[in-house]
Amino acid sequence: QRRMWAYTVGFTVLPHVGGFLGWFINRKDMPVWYERLKKPSWCPSRKIFPVAWTVLYTGMGYASYLIWNDLGGCNSKAIVPLGLYGAQLALNWAWPPFFFGIRNLKMALIDILCLDGLVIGTMCSWYRINKVATLLMVPYLGWLAMATCLTIRIWKDNPEAKPGKTE
Numbered sequence: 001q002r003r004m005w006a007y008t009v010g011f012t013v014l015p016h017v018g019g020f021l022g023w024f025i026n027r028k029d030m031p032v033w034y035e036r037l038k039k040p041s042w043c044p045s046r047k048i049f050p051v052a053w054t055v056l057y058t059g060m061g062y063a064s065y066l067i068w069n070d071l072g073g074c075n076s077k078a079i080v081p082l083g084l085y086g087a088q089l090a091l092n093w094a095w096p097p098f099f100f101g102i103r104n105l106k107m108a109l110i111d112i113l114c115l116d117g118l119v120i121g122t123m124c125s126w127y128r129i130n131k132v133a134t135l136l137m138v139p140y141l142g143w144l145a146m147a148t149c150l151t152i153r154i155w156k157d158n159p160e161a162k163p164g165k166t167e
Contacts, residue, residue: 004069011065015057018093023050026100033103038157043150056140060089063126063136070130081125088118105155112148119144 034046044052064085071078091111099108119141126134 007068008062008065011068012058012061014064015061015089015092016054018089019053019057022093022096022100026096034100037154040150040153040157044146052143056143059136060085060140063130063133066130066133066136067126070133081122081129084118084122084125088115088122091115091118099151105151105158109151109155112144112151116141116144116148 031046064082067081067085068074068078071081074082091114095108095111095115098104098111119137123134123137123141126137
């Protein structure tokens with residue numbers, strides 16, 4: 001009983017680790033540079049992002065626990081569903097360093113497009129295992145759709161922010 005509680009918390013907290021590290025590493029330069037970028041009118045306020053990501057990371061982390069639990073832990077049946085989840089989580093964590101860290105908007109765009117595909121693949125692989133886990137990923141996919149459109153617009157509208165160009 002106690003062990004299962006620890007697994008639940010561990011899986012639920014794991015996505016937050018990379019999100020926090022990405023914020024922590026880029027927190028000083030992020031606001032100044034990001035504010036100077038040309039963004040569409042529908043761009044969410046900077047204040048919404050931490051709240052949204054807290055909710056999304058919690059949901060996706062708990063969903064991964066449900067999948068792990070339903071598959072009986074880490075075994076051969078878990079390789080694809082949890083491997084896809086791990087791969088999408090790695091791409092999720094890579095986006096802030098590309099976008100804010102090295103300010104490479106093209107790499108951030110490539111990253112998020114691949115991320116979209118991996119999240120869809122993750123959800124497809126999870127559907128037969130646990131529909132609740134799959135549904136917990138729907139808000140994340142919706143947010144990623146917005147974030148992808150936002151990344152495309154920022155990349156297109158800020159040619160001077162692309163690598164190789166001077167600021």
